[in-house]
Amino acid sequence: MTITLRVILIICSLISFILCITRIKQSKLKIENSVIWMIGSILLIIMSIFANAVEWIANKLGFMAPVNFVFLVIIGFLLIQAFIDNMRISTLNEKIKDLNHYIALKEKERE
């Protein structure tokens, strides 16, 4: 990994980490939902600090360049996040539908 990439990674993950914490303080983000982002940014910082370890793992796994390994980890992380969000949206959708039905049936009863 080049030194530039390492610096960019560290800066970006620091920013996202700080962003997470300030958003929680402004209560715009629930703690349960933000933990995963904090873990993600810590992971990035670790990877950029211990670049030698990353290079060693990438080499053992047969990656052409260590940076590819870093990207793969990030993509995997994002895919899991997207999937979890999708599930959450479906659950919310189902809950709103139930409420919708409940209100309609209650109003019908009152007539």
Added chain:
Amino acid sequence: MKTLIIIPAYNEELNIEKTIKDLKDNTNYDYLIINDCSKDKTKEVCKKNKFNILSLPINYGLTSGIQVGMKYAYKNNYDIVIQFDGDGQHQATYLKDLVKEIENGNCNIAIGSRFVNKKKPKNMRMFGSILLTLAIKITTGQKIKDPTSGMRAYDKKAIEYFIKNPSLTPEPDTLVYMLKKKMKIKEVQVEMREREYGESYLKPLKSAEYMINMFFSIIFIRAMTRKDKK
């Protein structure tokens, strides 16, 4: 048997009076209009005529409409629920044939089908229907000649499945689910008209999306449905 006709309606102010008149003239079953938060005067028209109407506060689509109808029927102990379009395509005279099939114990679900005795026309619009028939035949072994028909009667057992499983829709994939649950499905020959006013739930552009959804649901999800344990 206590029978309820549910009529999902979205922006049907021009059709709904005719539909209810048809129902009242030709049947003596209870009915319930499900107003899916219409933007036009559907609700006002129904109130003015003192129709039995249930109004949803948020527009949530056809599936949600049928599901809330099922909940209502379950709560009020109906034995048979009929799904009937409010846009004037369906004719109420055929409903007693569907109910008769269920009352005689010939089936759990009766479908008002356009193609029992008649041949399916081979045009673009029927192409999807032919493919769906094929998919259902492959996954369940039963031939359903008109899988997209919106005129269906469900018995108590089918209603209970709808209550228990909120992923069930009033679409062809649910038929596969029901067949896998060892429910009997029978088709009854009916005639349908073309709609007169307003737009259908299935707009031409949406048809492709609808077909893809149906295929994935039938092949990967509904076909794997397990039988109930006794």
